[in-house]
Amino acid sequence: MSNGPDGGLGKAGADADAGFNDDAAGSPTPGCGSNPNPEACQPSKPDSPPISPVAPRIGIVVPVVLVKKPYTSKPKRQLVQLSTDSAFDGTGTFTITSGADKISFFNAAKGGSEINSGHVFAGSSLTRTVSLYAQGVKPSAAENDVILQLSLTPGSKPVVGPVTDKLTSVEVTLDICQSRTTPGVDPAVVADKIGVGRHLRVQKGNTAHRGMLIVRKAEPHSFTGNLVLNPLNNRVTVFAEADETPAAGQAALGRHTIPNSTIDEALGTKRWAEAASLSPALRDTGFQLGVDGVDDDGDRVVITAFTVDKIECHLRVTPCKRGGTPLGTNQSKKSTKDDRTFGSGYSTVIRDCGKLILIASVRPARVPMTWDRERAPDDTGLAGLPASSAGADDKHRIFKTDVTGSFNIMAFVDANGSGKRDPENDGLTFNIAMVELTVPAGAAKNKIVTNPNYHVVAFPGTLLVHSSTSNGNVPATGASYTDAEFTKHLIAMKVTVKLTGGGANQRRGTERITLGYIQQTTADSVTGTYADGKTLKEKIFASPLPPNPVTAGTPAQLAFPVRDTRGAASNGSGTFIISSSDHDSSAIATGGLQKVVRFVDPPAIAIDLTHPVTGSALASISGSNDFEDFLVGFSSDFDQNFAVLATASWSTTYGTFSAGAGWTNAGAAPAPSGAKMTVNSPVVPGESLNMERCPPNFVDNLVMDAR
C-alpha cells in the first residue's frame, strides 16, 4: 500500500476507517491547504482562554522485533501505540523516517492489514490510542535504526511538533550440522534444516552421538540483547559446547540464553543436541532460537529422534524334501549392538551357503536406512567385501556370502550424505564371519575306503548277513576315532577340509562350523525269493507304518531319497549318519583350521528263512542297498542350512543264497562311485543336489514286504 504525494491524506479517512473503524481522519482545516503548517493552522480564538496544544505520543514497550522466517510460527508482533495526550480532532500521520524496509506494521497482532509509512489516523482514533503491531522484515543495520514518527495536523486545537521513537529489527539464525565426515573437523551444516533436518539416535548408555548446533551472531551484530535457545519438546536436550561427547555428570541446559555480544561473528556459538526420547513421526522435534523477552521463535531446526532396535540376519534353510519345511523358510540371528569388535559377538555362515537378508528395525519406520559393510581390521591375508544389493526397501539389504573372512554389516542413518558408516552415522552393526570350506589337493585328503568282510551271523529263522567285522556296531556321531576304525567296516569316507575364517589366524568363525555326512538311501532292492515264488522285500513305508511284515493292502511307500540315520532331528549333526565325526581337528600354522571328516558304515540284511505268509523256504537273495553321501557343513548359528562340499554314491550287494548250499559271499561287494568323493568348489546348497536332511529315516521306516 502506498500513499500519494499528499501524504496519503486523500485516502486517510478510508484507511483509518478500514483499520480502526471509528473516527475517520478529518478533512484538512479549511484555509490551511493540503500541507498545513501546524503552527500556522492553529485556530485563532482570541476571546477564548488559551487552549493547550495536543501532543502526539508513541508508546513502545519492547523496542525489538524479530525478522520473520517462513517456517517459524507466526512471529510475535511488537506493540506500537500511537496516541495523543488529550482529545484530538485533527489527524495524525504515522511515518517511518528511517528503515522503513526493515519492519512492517499491521493493525492487528495476527493477520490484519499492513499500515504503511505516511498513514494518516483520525484524531479521534489517536485520542483513544491506535495500536500498531511491528514485525521484522529484514535485520537492522544497527540498533535502533528504524525510526517512527507521529505528527499531528491540528483540528480545533493546536498541536505540538512530531514525536519519534526507535525500533531494532533483529534476525537470529540457528543451524544444525551433519555428522562429521572426518574426526576433528567441524561438519557441514544441514542444508535443509526444516524439510529434512537432522536425525539423531536416542541416547542409550552414552553411545549415541550428539549433533552440533550453531547459534549464529544475531543481526545486527551490534545487538546487545540475549538470544534464547529452546528445545521444541522433551524429545531433545541440549548440552554445552564442551559436552560433545556424552558422559556422566553432564547437565542438559534446557531453555537458556546466550548474550549476542558473546557470539563469534564468524563461527557462532556451538551447542550439542541430543535425542532424549523417540519421535513418533519424522521431524517432530528440534530447537528454536529467539531473543529473550521478545520471541523464542526466531529460527528453527528440526530433528527426528530415532532408534535402530535390531538388525536381523536371515538365511534360508535347506528345505526338507517332504513335509515340515516350506521352501523359503529362514533361520535368523540378530544384533542389538553397535560394536564392531568381534569380541562382542558375531554370527558365522559358510561361504557360498546362500544369500543373507539383513533387516533393520528402525523407529520411526520412515527414517531412511543406509547399509554398508567393511572387513574386520584384523583379517589377515584376505581381501574383498560381500557383494550387496537392494532389498525390498531401504530396511532390507541382501548380502552374498561370496568372500572369506569377518565383516561388519552396518545399518545406519546417513547423517552426512557420504553413504558410508562415518564415525557419527549412528546405527547398529551385525558382525559376521564367512568361513570358506575347501578340500586340499591330494589322494590322502579325499578317500573312500572299503573293507568288505561279508559274513552271516546266526539268528533263529533269519539270514543275517553283515558286511564287515564290526557287525553293525559303529562309533557314535562326533566320536573320536582314527583311520584304524575303517578296517572294521564295509565302507568309510574320509575327507580333509580346510576351514578358512577371519581374524589374524583365519580361524574366526571356524569354531562354529561342524562338518559331517548326510547319507540317504536312494534305492533298496534287497529281496528274498522263496521256493514257492513268493518274495520278501525291504521297503520303506510312510508313517504311520504298517505292521511288519506287510502281507496285504497298499500302504504308502516313501519316495527316495530317504535319510539314513536315527532320530527326529532335522538340524545340526542330528542329520548326520551315525559315526560321522569331525572330531579330528587341528590348527594350520599358516592360517585356518583343518578338520578330518570321517564316517563308517557296515550295512547288513536280515531276511526270514521261511516266508512269513506261506512258510516256503528261502531259495535265493538278490538286490542291493544304494546310498548317496553328502559331505556337508553347517554353522551352529544357522544349523538348518547345509552346504555340500563333496558327494559320492555307493551300493552293496550281500552275496548268494541257495537252499542247498546256504549263503556264500559270491557277488557280495561294495560299489562306490570312485576312490574319492566328488568335490564341489565352491560348496553348493543341499537342495540343488536332491539331498534330504529331514526324517523319516531309513532305519525307522523299513518294513519287510511279504505281499
Added chain:
Amino acid sequence: MTQLTCYVRLLIGAFLLLTGADSHRALQTGVGMSMNPHVQLYQFIHSGDSICIAHVTRVDASAGPRMGQETLNIGLQADETLWGASQSPARTYLLVRPASRTSQLKFPDPLWGRVDIRQNVTVLLVTASGSGRDDHGPVYVDEIPDPNDPTLRSIREVLKAERSKGGHAGEIDHYLHWLSAGTIVQKLFAGEALAKEAPPDQVGQVSLDLSTAFVKEQDDYVKISLGTWLWDDIFPRADTKGKVAILNATIRAATSQSPNTSDFALDRLSEADSQLFREPGVEPLPGVVRLLEQRKGKETDAKVRQHLDGIIAALRR
C-alpha cells in the same frame, strides 16, 4: 523283542548246521561273542568317565513313541566300580529302537548294539561323570559274556596300573612293555598314553620305541592306531632322529601286504616334507618308490605330483 535277540548266541551252532560250511562260507560265529578289544579306554579315563561292571536287573518294553518303534526301559545295577567315582548303583536308561526284528538286526543301536539286552546280562558300563562331557547317560556299553573274558581282564589290568600311577619314569617302561608284549587293549592304551603324555625329554626315546612297535605290530587296527599317534602327536615334537625313525617305520609299513596299512603309510609319506627324506638314516625300500610312483599316477594336482617327485627323488638318491 528282547526275547528274540537273546537267542543269538545260543543258536549259533544250529545256524552253522543250517547254512553249511565250505571254503566260501564266511560264517563268523565268534564275532560278537567276545568283548570289543578296541575299547577307547584311554579316552574314557581322560574324559573323567566312570567305568563299572553292572548287570541288567529288568527290561521293560513298550510300543512307541512312534509307530514302528519300541522303547526299552533298562534297569541296571552297578556291581563293581573299575574307574572313577562310584555312582548310584541303580540306574535306568531308555532305549528307543525300531520295533521290527529285521530292523533291529539290520541296524544295531550305536550304543547298545554290543549287548543282547536281557535280564541278568552283565555289561561293562561307561558313564559320563566328568566335566568333559555334557550328559550323564551311558557313553559305552559292552556285554561281558564271561567274567574271564580276555578283554575284560586286560581292562582290569590297565585300570589297576593307572590307579597306581605315580608319575615316575618307570611308567614309560611299563607302557613300552605293554606295547611290545601286551594285549590289544594294553597296546592301544600304551600307544595313546605314550604319544600324548610323553614329557619333552622323553619324546626322542618314545619316538624310537613307538616306531619300533609300529613296525612290529601285525594287527591292522592297532598298527594304524599307533601310526596315527606317531604322526599326529610324536612327529611334531620329535627331533630329527626321531622323525627319521618314524619315517623309516612308515616306509616299511607302506610295503605291507595289508592294503589298509599300506594305504595309511603312503598317505603319511606323501604328505611329509620331502627334505626329510634326504636326511641321513632314511632307509628307502625299493618297493616304496614304486608305490609312490603309483600314488603319483593317481594324483591330478600338479603341485601334489611335484611334491611326490621330490620325495621320490630323495628316496632314489
